Every structure is written in structure tokens, then in C-alpha cells.
Amino acid sequence: xxxxxxxxxxxAINRAIMRxxxxxxxxxxGTAALCxxxxxxxxxxxxxxxxxxxxxxxxxxxxxxxxxxTLYRDDLALASGQPLVRKTEIDFxxxxxNLILVDDVLYTGRxxxxxxxxxxxxxxxxxxxxxxxxDRGHRELPIRADFVGKNIPTSLKETVEVRLLESDGVDExxxxxxx
Amino acid sequence: xxxxxxxLLGLEYLTAEEINLILDTAESFKEVSSREIKKVPALRGxxxxxxxxxxxxxxxxxxxxxxxxxxADVINIATETSSVRKGETLIDTGRNIQAxxxxxxxxxxxxxxxxxxxxRALDISVVNAGDGWHEHPTQALLDIFTLKEKLxxxxxxxxxxxxxxxxxxxxxxxxxxxxxLGAKVTVCAPEIxxxxxxxxxxxxxxxxxxxxxxxxxxxxxLRMQFERDxxxxxxxxxxxxxxxxxxxxxxxxxxxxxxxMHPGPINRGIEMSSEVADGANSxxxxxxxxxxxxxxxxxxxxxxxxxxxx
Numbered sequence: 001x002x003x004x005x006x007x008x009x010x011x012a013i014n015r016a017i018m019r020x021x022x023x024x025x026x027x028x029x030g031t032a033a034l035c036x037x038x039x040x041x042x043x044x045x046x047x048x049x050x051x052x053x054x055x056x057x058x059x060x061x062x063x064x065x066x067x068x069x070t071l072y073r074d075d076l077a078l079a080s081g082q083p084l085v086r087k088t089e090i091d092f093x094x095x096x097x098n099l100i101l102v103d104d105v106l107y108t109g110r111x112x113x114x115x116x117x118x119x120x121x122x123x124x125x126x127x128x129x130x131x132x133x134x135d136r137g138h139r140e141l142p143i144r145a146d147f148v149g150k151n152i153p154t155s156l157k158e159t160v161e162v163r164l165l166e167s168d169g170v171d172e173x174x175x176x177x178x179x
Numbered sequence: 180x181x182x183x184x185x186x187l188l189g190l191e192y193l194t195a196e197e198i199n200l201i202l203d204t205a206e207s208f209k210e211v212s213s214r215e216i217k218k219v220p221a222l223r224g225x226x227x228x229x230x231x232x233x234x235x236x237x238x239x240x241x242x243x244x245x246x247x248x249x250x251a252d253v254i255n256i257a258t259e260t261s262s263v264r265k266g267e268t269l270i271d272t273g274r275n276i277q278a279x280x281x282x283x284x285x286x287x288x289x290x291x292x293x294x295x296x297x298x299r300a301l302d303i304s305v306v307n308a309g310d311g312w313h314e315h316p317t318q319a320l321l322d323i324f325t326l327k328e329k330l331x332x333x334x335x336x337x338x339x340x341x342x343x344x345x346x347x348x349x350x351x352x353x354x355x356x357x358x359x360l361g362a363k364v365t366v367c368a369p370e371i372x373x374x375x376x377x378x379x380x381x382x383x384x385x386x387x388x389x390x391x392x393x394x395x396x397x398x399x400x401l402r403m404q405f406e407r408d409x410x411x412x413x414x415x416x417x418x419x420x421x422x423x424x425x426x427x428x429x430x431x432x433x434x435x436x437x438x439x440m441h442p443g444p445i446n447r448g449i450e451m452s453s454e455v456a457d458g459a460n461s462x463x464x465x466x467x468x469x470x471x472x473x474x475x476x477x478x479x480x481x482x483x484x485x486x487x488x489x
Contacts, residue, residue: 068207070221071211071219071220071221071249071479072219072220072221076221076483082181082182082483083483084204085204085207085208085476085479086207087206087207087210088207088210088211089210117220118219121214121216121218121219122214122215122216123215
């Protein structure tokens with residue numbers, strides 16, 4: 001793995017998240033019936049940060065949950081490495097809510113497909129909207145994000161690495177090239 | 180840490196890391212049973228066969244519920260009504276189930292080692308749901324899971340197991356699992372129900388129940404199988420209750436928050452009093468609930484195993 005470029009630093013990440021928070025409030029006309037669900041692992045941290053920003057802007061607390069999509073993966077039978085099943089923690093009702101699904105990187109769209117299936121098992125939200133920190137392209141399914149921190153065109157030889165304080169001790173987004 | 184075993188035969192064959200992986204995975208699966216739609220698609224298209232050579236309701240139903248919550252198809256074979264009655268051997272039965280393209284056999288058998296033998300003969304997964312006096316790994320795993328949930332850890336705990344240790348696969352699996360995870364295990368039973376050289380497994384023996392309960396963080400009370408051949412050893416069931424039964428008076432002398440466990444079904448008034456079974460220290464029904472999560476984890480892991488077949 002070779003580091004090619006730092007796309008976002010801490011300030012840029014914070015600004016992107018703050019802007020997305022504003023956009024979410026604008027599009028949903030406030031925070032009533034709003035809830036956030038982050039996809040494990042890093043989506044959970046971004047969802048929590050978005051919730052904090054929204055509360056700061058509107059003065060209203062918004063609930064944030066965590067979703068593990070392992071059991072819904074379409075490549076579970078083929079996966080080469082063994083996926084670790086982690087906890088799903090959605091301890092609020094998602095029925096009739098405007099649910100913001102949050103992930104760090106949007107790529108093929110397969111993770112989001114799995115997450116949508118999982119969410120439908122929890123109830124019937126009024127709407128599901130997608131917020132991602134980075135959209136790197138190369139979709140394999142008809143899925144697009146409603147809120148994007150940064151569009152980063154990449155080649156298939158590259159990967160996007162999101163590092164967050166909560167999990168990696170540093171806030172940065174890098175493009176790395178596979179060997 | 181990856182799981183690479185196609186079978187779960189006993190806790191004797193697992194490392195502490197593998198046991199912890201099952202427990203951690205089970206923790207994630209527990210949430211599924213609290214949903215309104217209690218189902219995930221992880222084992223969609225897989226077939227699990229319950230092959231029970233001994234009567235069992237709770238273990239069989241628990242496995243069936245676990246498999247169904249993972250979206251597997253479940254087939255139950257009760258051997259009394261099957262070709263086993265016509266003299267088919269265990270391996271032939273297993274090969275036929277494999278030929279039906281089933282993915283997992285969950286087996287209960289009255290012979291120790293039956294699951295090991297079947298697992299060697301087949302390419303598909305075998306999960307031991309109890310074999311003779313040998314092991315009942317998922318029962319021990321759910322006991323340990325419940326302990327960990329209640330007390331936060333296993334290492335350093337004092338666990339007492341009371342009852343017919345000699346004929347108990349639940350005791351054996353618990354001893355393997357608990358000692359591997361660093362708990363201190365004491366077994367308490369009439370001498371005639373203690374296996375020879377039990378100390379070699381790293382456990383302490385106590386013949387006095389009050390002594391055995393004194394420092395215990397938890398007591399796992401085994402079922403006395405009077406319907407088998409215990410009659411000769413204990414003509415009077417009341418005598419057993421007097422000497423070894425868990426009562427409120429006995430608990431009053433133990434640690435205040437001692438956890439009382441029982442694999443079920445309970446003989447009230449033999450192994451423990453009704454007050455204890457239904458009391459504040461009892462986690463018996465939580466064990467049943469946790470059994471589903473543990474069995475989901477086991478079914479998931481064995482079906483994910485990428486074993487290099489030797």
C-alpha cells in the first residue's frame with residue numbers, strides 16, 4: 001500500500017460534516033422525525049458527529065444508532081476473509097421517521113443495499129436518505145448519496161482510507177494505491 | 180481471529196480465543212431476538228438437520244429457533260420413527276443426510292464420541308448437541324455467556340458445579356470451557372457421583388455443599404437424572420435434597436449476589452427449592468434466552484468455516 005495523497009485533513013472533515021448537518025436540516029425542514037443510523041464501524045462515528053452538529057445548530061437532540069450489515073452481505077458465502085459479526089444497536093423506533101443512513105465511503109453500493117435490507121427488517125421509515133463522507137464512484141448498483149462530504153474520482157487500483165479520531169487516533173482521508 | 184473448524188464437537192478441542200470468538204459473536208446475535216422481525220438472512224439457502232437419538236425438547240427447539248432466525252431451513256429427524264429403527268448405522272444415516280445436500284447436522288446421541296465419529300465421516304458440519312457422558316458444548320457456552328453477561332468476565336471467578344458430575348456432559352463441557360478461560364471450578368457431589376481422578380482436569384472437589392458455596396460467584400446445579408440408573412445410589416430423593424439441594428437457607432450463607440444456574444428441566448425439591456429456582460439469584464430463564472444467541476453464533480461460524488480438510 002502506497003500513500004498517494006491526503007484528500008481531507010481534520011479541518012476539512014469537520015467542515016464537511018458541519019455542511020452535511022446543515023443540508024440534512026434544510027432538506028428535512030428541521031429535526032422532527034429525524035434519526036441517524038451509522039454503518040459499522042466508521043459510519044457510526046460520523047453519524048454521532050452529525051448528531052452533535054445538528055443538536056448544536058437546532059438545539060434539538062437527534063438519536064443515532066449503529067448498524068452491522070455482515071448478516072445481510074450478498075457475498076457472505078463467497079467472502080474470502082471471515083467477517084466478524086458486530087453489534088447492531090438501534091434502540092429507537094424507525095417507523096415513520098426520516099432516517100439518515102451514514103457511511104464513510106460510498107463505492108460499489110453493495111454495503112448500502114445490505115443496509116437497506118437490514119433497516120427494512122426494523123420497520124418502515126417515512127424515508128431513508130444516504131449521507132457519506134466520501135463518494136469514490138464505481139457503483140455496481142443503482143444507488144446514490146443524498147449528502148456527500150467530498151466526491152473523489154478514483155481508479156480501481158486505488159482505495160480510499162478514512163481515518164477517524166474515534167477508531168484511528170487521527171482525522172484524515174487518504175488515497176492509497178494497492179501494490 | 181478466524182474460525183476454521185467445520186464442526187463444534189466439544190470445548191475440549193477449542194482454544195480460549197475460539198471460545199471467546201463464539202461468545203463475542205453470540206453477543207452480536209442476541210440483539211436479533213429482540214427485534215420485531217426476528218430474522219436475518221445470514222444462512223438463507225442452508226439446510227440444518229436436527230438428528231436426535233435421545234429425547235430432547237429444549238435443546239432441539241433452541242437449535243431450531245436459532246437456525247430459523249438465521250433463515251436456514253430446518254428438518255427434524257426423530258430417530259424413533261426413522262430408518263434407524265430398521266438398523267441403519269449412524270454413518271449411513273449421516274451420509275444420506277449429506278447426500279440430501281444438507282449443510283449442518285445437529286446431533287444428540289446417547290454414545291460418547293458419536294459426534295466426533297460422524298464429523299470425521301462427513302464433509303458437512305456436525306454440531307454436537309450432547310453425546311453420552313462426553314460433552315454438551317452449546318450448553319456450556321450458554322452457561323459461560325450468561326456468567327460473562329452477569330459478572331463481566333470469567334477469569335478469576337469461583338464457579339461451583341453441583342450434582343451428578345460423573346454422568347454429566349454439561350459438567351464436562353463447563354469444566355473444559357471455564358478452566359480454559361481462567362475460572363476456578365469446584366465440583367460438589369456425593370463421592371459415588373464424582374469421576375475418578377477428576378482433580379486432573381484442574382478442578383477442586385468438595386463433598387460438603389456449604390463449603391462448596393462459600394466463596395462461589397455462581398453455582399451451576401445439574402439435573403439429577405433419577406429416571407436413569409441413579410435409583411441404586413440414591414433410593415431416597417429426599418436424602419439428596421437434604422445433603423445437596425440448594426435452598427434459601429444455604430444461599431443465605433453464600434455470597435449475597437451468587438448466581439444460580441440450571442440447564443433444565445428442573446426437579447423442584449430435589450436439586451433446588453422452588454423459592455431458589457424462581458428467586459432473585461436465579462438466571463435459569465435467561466440461560467434459555469441466551470442459548471438461542473449462542474447457537475446462532477455456532478451455526479453461523481461453522482457454516483462460515485473455511486477449513487483445509489486434512
